[in-house]
Amino acid sequence: MAQILELHGYNQFKDYVSNLDSKSRPVVFYFSGEKLPNGYSWCSDCVEAEPVVKAYLNDLKKEIVFVYVDVGDRETWKDKACPFRTDSRTKLMVIPTIIVWNGVRRLEGSQCGKRELLDMLFEDED
Template sequence: MEVNHLTLHEYDEFKTYIANLPETGPPVYFFFTGQKKENGRSWCIYCQMAEPVVKAYLNELKKEITFVFVDVGNPETWRNKACPFRTDSRTRLMVIPTIIVWNGVQRLEGSQCAKRELLNMLFEDED
């Protein structure tokens, strides 16, 4: 049992990836964050706070899942009301960071992503 990690950049990579997702297999989770700056950290302060908590949690998780880090772009791209991550009916993002269970209703948004107890509930719901 292990967590399979993947990183996607921008909406087109995300769209291509979900178009090719198999119907069966381990659950897929998407973690939407702001694009990384040259220092390797997101421009989004809430994403910076959530990422180490999420990564530490995933390192301890004993489940077979696919966990996909999705870069939603730079601040200008994200703040645009027409940003495809905001308008896509499958994601409907209002804030970053956001973690969603693909083809599920569960999601964590904003500061919720940095709370271990909420991560626990999100990943346990799949059992």
Template sequence: MVTILKIKGFEEFVSFTDSIDPNGPIVLFYFTGSKMENGKSWCPDCEEAEPIVKTFLTELKKNVTFVFVDVGEREYWKEKTCPFRTDSRTRLMVIPTIIKWKGVQRLEGSQCNNRDLLQMLFEDDDD
């Protein structure tokens, strides 16, 4: 059903995207701030969204790959030149953000906390 993966940093993200099977299951990326020593993200919005997203994924009955992407430390993320912000495949403005790979659909910020919007993001793919 749902395959959950975790990757860290832009280089791992690029490496992973290069290996995506175009005929495989849909791939969604969840971009989040890195975890601190206490196990919580430095990004409070990410901390708020993560349990909602994880619960939703446990209930999902679809064949998808869901990838948690650690964008790094706060200082790195805040840089205008952060590749997650500047790369044409991501163009992140805020975190958390969920992107459907090779699609235009995305959820940004507090939208990631909304179960109805999560449902719509996954339903759009029914072929």
């Protein structure tokens, strides 16, 4: 049910967001560290959360767009001027971070790997 996309780096993220249609399905962004040649992120917290998030998405019965965003390598992410940290729309402090776009709901760090918190994040708003 979830449409899954992958974006690499800030420019792809910025371009994607600028073309979002507010009438389309809800969009959820998952910010994670760049994948190494072995297929795993350099970010150990991201590696822990990813299988939980993937399993959750497989069970999710909602029409959403789930966008995996690679924030770059460790050096890029650790730079205090990293655009994912400074962009007022994301204000990332840690990765992984999951953000329901155009809302205030988010999970950060180890929260991303907890199924009960994912349930709460994806609950319908009244």
